[in-house]
Amino acid sequence: MNALDRLVILFSKLPGIGKKSARRMVYYLLDGDPQYAQLMAEQIGDLHRAITRCGICGSFTEENPCPICADTSRDAIICVVERAQDVPIIEESREFRGRFHVLGGLIAPLEGINPGDLRVGPLLNRVRQEGIREVILALNPTVEGDTTALYVQQVLKGYEVAVTRLASGLPVGGDLEYADRLTLSRSFRGRTAL
Amino acid sequence: MNALDRLVILFSKLPGIGKKSARRMVYYLLDGDPQYAQLMAEQIGDLHRAITRCGICGSFTEENPCPICADTSRDAIICVVERAQDVPIIEESREFRGRFHVLGGLIAPLEGINPGDLRVGPLLNRVRQEGIREVILALNPTVEGDTTALYVQQVLKGYEVAVTRLASGLPVGGDLEYADRLTLSRSFRGRTAL
Numbered sequence: 001m002n003a004l005d006r007l008v009i010l011f012s013k014l015p016g017i018g019k020k021s022a023r024r025m026v027y028y029l030l031d032g033d034p035q036y037a038q039l040m041a042e043q044i045g046d047l048h049r050a051i052t053r054c055g056i057c058g059s060f061t062e063e064n065p066c067p068i069c070a071d072t073s074r075d076a077i078i079c080v081v082e083r084a085q086d087v088p089i090i091e092e093s094r095e096f097r098g099r100f101h102v103l104g105g106l107i108a109p110l111e112g113i114n115p116g117d118l119r120v121g122p123l124l125n126r127v128r129q130e131g132i133r134e135v136i137l138a139l140n141p142t143v144e145g146d147t148t149a150l151y152v153q154q155v156l157k158g159y160e161v162a163v164t165r166l167a168s169g170l171p172v173g174g175d176l177e178y179a180d181r182l183t184l185s186r187s188f189r190g191r192t193a194l
Numbered sequence: 195m196n197a198l199d200r201l202v203i204l205f206s207k208l209p210g211i212g213k214k215s216a217r218r219m220v221y222y223l224l225d226g227d228p229q230y231a232q233l234m235a236e237q238i239g240d241l242h243r244a245i246t247r248c249g250i251c252g253s254f255t256e257e258n259p260c261p262i263c264a265d266t267s268r269d270a271i272i273c274v275v276e277r278a279q280d281v282p283i284i285e286e287s288r289e290f291r292g293r294f295h296v297l298g299g300l301i302a303p304l305e306g307i308n309p310g311d312l313r314v315g316p317l318l319n320r321v322r323q324e325g326i327r328e329v330i331l332a333l334n335p336t337v338e339g340d341t342t343a344l345y346v347q348q349v350l351k352g353y354e355v356a357v358t359r360l361a362s363g364l365p366v367g368g369d370l371e372y373a374d375r376l377t378l379s380r381s382f383r384g385r386t387a388l
Binding site: 002003004006007010011013014015016017021023024025026027028029030031034036037038039040041042043044045046047048050051060061062083084085088177178 | 196197198200201204205207208209210211214215217218219220221222223224225228230231232233234235236237238239240241242244245254255256277278279282
């Protein structure tokens with residue numbers, strides 16, 4: 001197997017990329033400006049060095065704490081998301097001016113993901129220490145998202161904090177990642193108390 | 195802009211990759227094993243060093259001449275394709291045991307691609323020197339493909355060589371009901387005796 005086919009196999013491991021798409025991408029790199037390929041190689045190589053996890057919210061960042069956690073003007077509201085990649089999606093909607101907290105997954109016993117695997121403990125600490133008045137659960141409207149929302153709601157019961165969840169707008173069974181800005185905006189405004 | 199967003203922009207320049215897909219890919223690299231990202235960085239960085247163009251047929255290869263051109267057992271038939279990436283597609287079909295020749299484009303005057311920009315001269319040399327008995331034009335059934343096929347056919351008129359073109363018609367497994375007018379028209383003109 002030559003260098004071209006090896007790279008096709010590597011690319012086809014990326015999410016949503018089949019063998020034909022991977023091949024198109026590699027040929028594009030080969031056909032194009034070698035400097036573009038070089039730049040991509042360098043940036044991929046530097047990725048894990050340049051980007052770390054914020055020690056407070058758990059999102060990907062160049063600085064620790066991340067710019068959002070370092071911003072003291074943010075509202076005392078925490079938006080809880082499943083994954084780090086959900087943070088910029090919500091930031092871009094400009095619907096929310098609070099803080100974030102990445103759970104790092106959703107409860108899914110069949111896949112071996114239990115409550116103890118999620119960053120719930122740090123969330124409780126933050127709610128107390130940061131004087132949070134509301135926790136918004138921005139979890140996907142799936143079985144796992146529902147289970148996790150219920151769990152977080154229950155462990156927060158002893159705290160002086162409102163717990164809400166994103167509601168109308170997100171199609172059931174869909175993925176937060178593919179929601180358009182307006183749908184996301186509606187789901188923020190229509191969030192319901194749990 | 196941080197390292198993550200810069201890489202998203204680079205990835206979204208790849209063919210068929212939008213901003214959301216690019217973002218998913220970068221997060222996949224970040225979330226996953228750093229060794230995978232490292233391997234990809236190295237292989238992309240080495241791509242232009244490892245892969246060159248075959249001096250005979252023009253396809254991408256690690257050795258020059260490429261394994262296909264170096265294989266003396268190949269039939270004295272040349273399959274003419276538009277791009278280097280067409281070669282492995284035809285090779286994998288195992289329908290053809292001859293040689294290849296990459297034109298490097300199709301005639302498209304409006305895009306500034308003229309006959310002089312294609313590797314037609316080297317094709318003529320090969321037909322003469324390699325004692326080729328047939329040239330199969332495997333060009334897309336588009337206006338540009340038709341124009342280019344006609345041009346290559348004309349410049350080969352003085353040579354003792356058969357010039358053929360891949361049959362155009364109904365795709366196998368397709369439905370007559372969904373065939374467009376032009377495809378149907380071609381399949382009639384190219385009908386074969388049973």
